[in-house]
Amino acid sequence: MKLAVKTNNLSKLYNGNDCVSNVDLKIPEGSIYGFLGPNGAGKSTTMKMLLGLVKPSGGSVEVLGHTMNDKNRLAILRETGSLIESPSYYSHLTGRENLEIVCLLKGVPEKEIDNVLHIVRMEKQQNKKAGHYSLGMKQRLGLAAALLGRPRLLLLDEPTNGLDPAGIQEMRELICSLPEKYGMTVMVSSHLLSEIDQMATHTGIIDRGELIFQDSLAHLHEHSRKQIRLRTMDNQAACRYLTEQEISCRLDQDSILFKDMPDDRLSTLMAGVAASGAGLLRIEEQQQNLEDIFLDLTGRKVSL
Template sequence: MESIITTQALTKQYGSKPVVRDLALKVPPGSIYGFLGPNGAGKSTTMKMLLGLIKPTAGSIFILGKPMLEENRLEILKNTGSLIESPSYYGHLSARENLQIICTLKNVLETGIDDVLRIVRLEKQQDKKVKNYSLGMKQRLGLAAALLGHPRLLLLDEPTNGLDPSGIQEMRELICSLPGKYGMTVLVSSHLLSEIDQMATHVGIIDRGVLIFQNDLASLHHHSRARIRLRTTDDGQAFRLLKKARLPVAASKDGSGLFLHSVEDSCVLRCGHLLTDQKIGILRLEEMQMSLEEIFLNLTGKQASL
């Protein structure tokens, strides 16, 4: 199936400093593609190149099956909505009036305004001046503007930035509903793993301008190494016993138990027999996966949220 977004060797350099290097994105149709990376990794620069706001130093971009070139940029953007950094608006005008201006600029019918206001749940505040909106309402208005004309592709750059927990939840629910209800493909950037984990179907991880992982979310989770967490009536004695038996065991750093670095049935069974034979009681035995934060740390060598 043809990708909605494809980039080949996409590169952006400012002077001698590379910001994005040889990027090869593949965004499947109907997906929520989480574009993940620390602050300063090159996410916003990439998204601006995809929209033609910044000219690449090298490489090519294909959106909706067409190359992003100066001569067909407007044609591509007619089927693309975006919310990059913070939303723009006229504070002295109402939400409806702001959206009417956007309709004129995008050359789309104003009949879609009621629909996008309903999608972002602003229909009851549509006549209120935007300068009196909360940050979350302004973000939703920005999303409504991006949705005008029902684009096939939506690009959202850190859409939950600055929102309170309830605003984050609202924005997340809105984004998750778009592919199923309206057939849109969404590219959403974030530096927060927890956000991407709750929204995305596919993930691309960028670090220092380089794409270091790209696949579906399930494949990212498969990178996690499963292990068995074990608590006993005598963890110290259990550790020495299992170590002597050459089982892959380690003590947890916080002293809360042991980790058996294998989930093979034979290994777990042998561990149980050894402990039982020495009359060491097993209080807890549970399989644990490496968290997304730990996977990210392994891939990038830095903290997951900076």
């Protein structure tokens, strides 16, 4: 598996405290890598170190096959795009004029502006002053600037922050299209578990500066524990029967919860519950969501 980003023991100390501690990122080329963690977990600091905006206290950064150092940093950055924290812009200039300045700084032909405006769907707003843009339009302008030069790697720090539901949906669809349409690798950070679940192919979870999980999103879901939720006419009687069958169960409001099991075993058990006189009303299979998985991995709830 070819990696677009690889770090080795990447660390950052602030005032003697570990903000990022020995992080080993592995971001596959062509992936959407969801960088997940609560506010203050070290996501932004890590991404800034990948861009050379913050100097690591220890460890190394390899981007697009090259170990970053002072000599090759600018060459590497020409192949990357980023939107870290809030987008930067000149409020008295139009969206297009802002992009023209970015082209000048990046050494990119201005003819690319039309293309990125089309990608972020803001052709009709390009001649409006950036200071008059909504938050969602400012985010799009920042993304358009990041896309200039057709970067191979795109780093987006909380790109859906402050957007309304429609804006979040549009941003999500746009990010999901980038690897297939333009061959980009995208690293996107978020504290919203549902966002990562709908965008990412791979994920890393950082908590208190430590990378506590890293793998494909499918493997993350394998941490999910399935359970059966059962509702009967007499839950107390059903619980007694299940306990007699050596099934560990618990009452949860108007239902009974117990671990999932093979279909044949469950079928026999439910027939027994019905025969016991408890009266079956509903049987559901439930799976842990990402919030529950995060709680299992970290021992605490994530900020939502």
